[in-house]
Amino acid sequence: MRLVTWNVNSLKVRLPRLLEFLDEHAPDVLALQETKTEADAFPHAELAAAGYRAVDHSGGRWAGVALLARDGLELEAPQLGLPDEPTPEEARWVEATVDGVRLVSTYVPNGREVDSPWYAQKLDFLAAARRRVLALRETGAPLVLAGDMNVAPADLDVYDPAAFVGSTHVTPAERGALAALEETGLVDAFRRLHPDEVGYTWWDYRAGHFHRGLGLRIDLALLSTELADRLTRAGIERPYRRGTKPSDHAPLVVEWADRPQRSA
């Protein structure tokens, strides 16, 4: 199965780039974040014309997440929202099952400033996510938690760790909450296949950060171990951070073998 996670920063503005991406990469499923649309404005018809169906959790002008599946794959048992999340109206979590795999698209809160109320909500969201993942793991179904985690897991994932000391996205509390999420039995797909590689997924629009190589790796695909053991690909599609009207995030493409690979 080929899965993509991409913070599109407005589905309305990004639709031409998304359609270009679907044509080029033909993913089976996609997890989108920051769709920034009302539910009744979600572009179901345009996506259907491109061969994709969607389950969206739309919160209006901010946030919003969605799961897409190509024609022929059903999006079963959709669930909008995360139990006990701090701000449900912000539409930051959506689930569905495709071909027996439980999929989550999430957009973790930014946190704004360390020790602010928004930072506390970010940690609360990550704690709720961990509880939900534990519950989902008990079903025994393979799981993929994909999205914009708004946490850079390690200093390797930050262009200038010294400059980020005291900022959100890198604090021990945030990294600890992300690690606790992974300790439920999830594997960071990109890091599994590329243990030492710098692989940013976000670059500030300002000051030419992309062209200067100044980014963060904050968009992750976390795979349950039975899927992670079948990983064949985890790559960041940097061309979609260039060109006309790019998102400030690049898509992450992850692929795993549909059945356990036979040992030689």
Add this chain to the structure above:
DNA sequence: ATGACCGCTCTAAGCGGA
């Protein structure tokens, strides 16, 4: 350089993003 961009909305100047 404590800046710089982008998308949103009460279509102006402000907010949020990370």
